[in-house]
Amino acid sequence: MKLQQLRYLVEVYKQGLNVSEAAEKLHTSQPGISKQIRLLEDELGVQVFVRNGKRVVDVTAPGREILRISDRILREAQNLKRVAEEFVNEEEGSLVIATTHTQARYALPPTIQEFLKRYPKVKLSIKQGSPTQICEQVVAGEADIAIATEGIDLFPELAMLDCYQWNRSVIVPDHHPLLDLRGQVTLADVAQYPIITYDFAFAGRSKINRAFETARLTPNVVLTAIDTDVIKTYVGLGLGIGIIASMAYDRYRDEGLFAIDASHLFEPSTTRIGIRRDAYLRGYAYSFIQGFAPALTRKVVEQAMGQSEED
Numbered sequence: 621m622k623l624q625q626l627r628y629l630v631e632v633y634k635q636g637l638n639v640s641e642a643a644e645k646l647h648t649s650q651p652g653i654s655k656q657i658r659l660l661e662d663e664l665g666v667q668v669f670v671r672n673g674k675r676v677v678d679v680t681a682p683g684r685e686i687l688r689i690s691d692r693i694l695r696e697a698q699n700l701k702r703v704a705e706e707f708v709n710e711e712e713g714s715l716v717i718a719t720t721h722t723q724a725r726y727a728l729p730p731t732i733q734e735f736l737k738r739y740p741k742v743k744l745s746i747k748q749g750s751p752t753q754i755c756e757q758v759v760a761g762e763a764d765i766a767i768a769t770e771g772i773d774l775f776p777e778l779a780m781l782d783c784y785q786w787n788r789s790v791i792v793p794d795h796h797p798l799l800d801l802r803g804q805v806t807l808a809d810v811a812q813y814p815i816i817t818y819d820f821a822f823a824g825r826s827k828i829n830r831a832f833e834t835a836r837l838t839p840n841v842v843l844t845a846i847d848t849d850v851i852k853t854y855v856g857l858g859l860g861i862g863i864i865a866s867m868a869y870d871r872y873r874d875e876g877l878f879a880i881d882a883s884h885l886f887e888p889s890t891t892r893i894g895i896r897r898d899a900y901l902r903g904y905a906y907s908f909i910q911g912f913a914p915a916l917t918r919k920v921v922e923q924a925m926g927q928s929e930e931d
Contacts, residue, residue: 623697625660626690628653629668633687634760637669637676692898695761699900713902714743718754718763721847723891726867728767731912739904750819750846755894764905766894767912770826778894779924783913785890787883788828789869791855791862794876798861807835807885814842814860816851827887828863852877897925 628642632653635641643650654674661667668683669676679687702713719728724746736744747754747763751771757763759777766772772780790810792798798805798813811832818825832839842860845851848868855862856876869879893909893916895901906918 621660621663622656623694625656626694628656629660630687630691630694632657632669632676633679637678639676695896695898698761699898702900702902709741710903711739712741713904714745715765715902715905715908716745716747716763717765717767717908718747718749718757719767720751720754720769721748722865722868723767724748725848726865727891728912731908734911735904735908738907742904758894758896761896764895764899764901765909767891768894769889769891772892772894775894777896777898779897779921779926781893781895781909781913781916781921781924783891783893783916785888787866787888788863788886789866789879790882791852791864791869791874791877791879793856793858794878796861796878798880799878801880803881805880805882805885807831807837810861810863810882810885811837811839813840815839815863816843816845816854816860817841817863818848818851819844819846827889831886895921895925899925
């Protein structure tokens with residue numbers, strides 16, 4: 621039994637039982653993968669996959685357990701490498717952050733800037749996606765840390781840590797009638813106008829929906845986007861008013877747009893970090909986390925992951 625065989629096995633499953641796509645992902649040949657999987661099945665004495673001719677069409681009952689264990693073995697093998705790297709090259713390595721556009725564009729830059737100054741030899745990568753996508757990337761081992769407002773709690777494999785709370789602003793073009801109301805703006809006032817805001821899966825959109833539902837109002841959402849800058853662009857074109865994270869508005873950069881504080885209209889949202897409970901984090905990963913959320917010390921993170929010696 622070889623780690624490479626387990627890697628082939630798991631990758632075929634991840635690619636929806638498509639051996640060709642697994643071969644492409646692993647930069648090898650389809651016949652090579654098929655041969656190694658059959659050798660592994662012969663050694664184990666059971667079939668992992670159900671085949672129809674040359675096609676893999678399903679996973680057998682024992683195969684599901686074998687895949688689960690194989691995935692865990694591959695993760696532990698990766699953890700072994702990280703432990704060794706931690707002591708051999710303490711300040712070298714890689715760190716992959718999976719996050720949403722709003723976090724990447726508006727919340728993370730100061731943390732990333734400081735991190736790269738402190739760890740110039742660490743290769744830092746940022747992957748953007750929906751909350752579900754970024755959590756799946758961490759679960760699959762394609763990213764080390766997920767940073768999002770929604771979705772992390774839906775993945776039991778992830779330890780979830782609160783970072784900070786934030787709320788929203790209504791943005792409007794110059795001379796918009798809502799500017800005359802300022803602090804007295806109500807949900808009923810907002811509901812009178814076409815609204816441009818986040819896609820349903822993003823940036824606490826559920827809190828926006830809940831506020832209108834509670835007030836028994838039906839907002840006229842004419843356009844949704846995953847990118848705050850896109851929302852602001854269309855507000856600038858006069859297509860509606862925007863509801864965005866307050867952190868995403870800059871009165872100097874967003875010329876021609878004005879923000880009205882809406883924290884009295886919506887519940888605050890909490891940005892959270894998600895990490896696989898069985899992951900081994902390098903020392904610089906803990907530094908990144910605490911740089912982003914100072915209260916999240918290494919001890920706090922390890923306790924959340926169930927790795928604290930006190931647990």
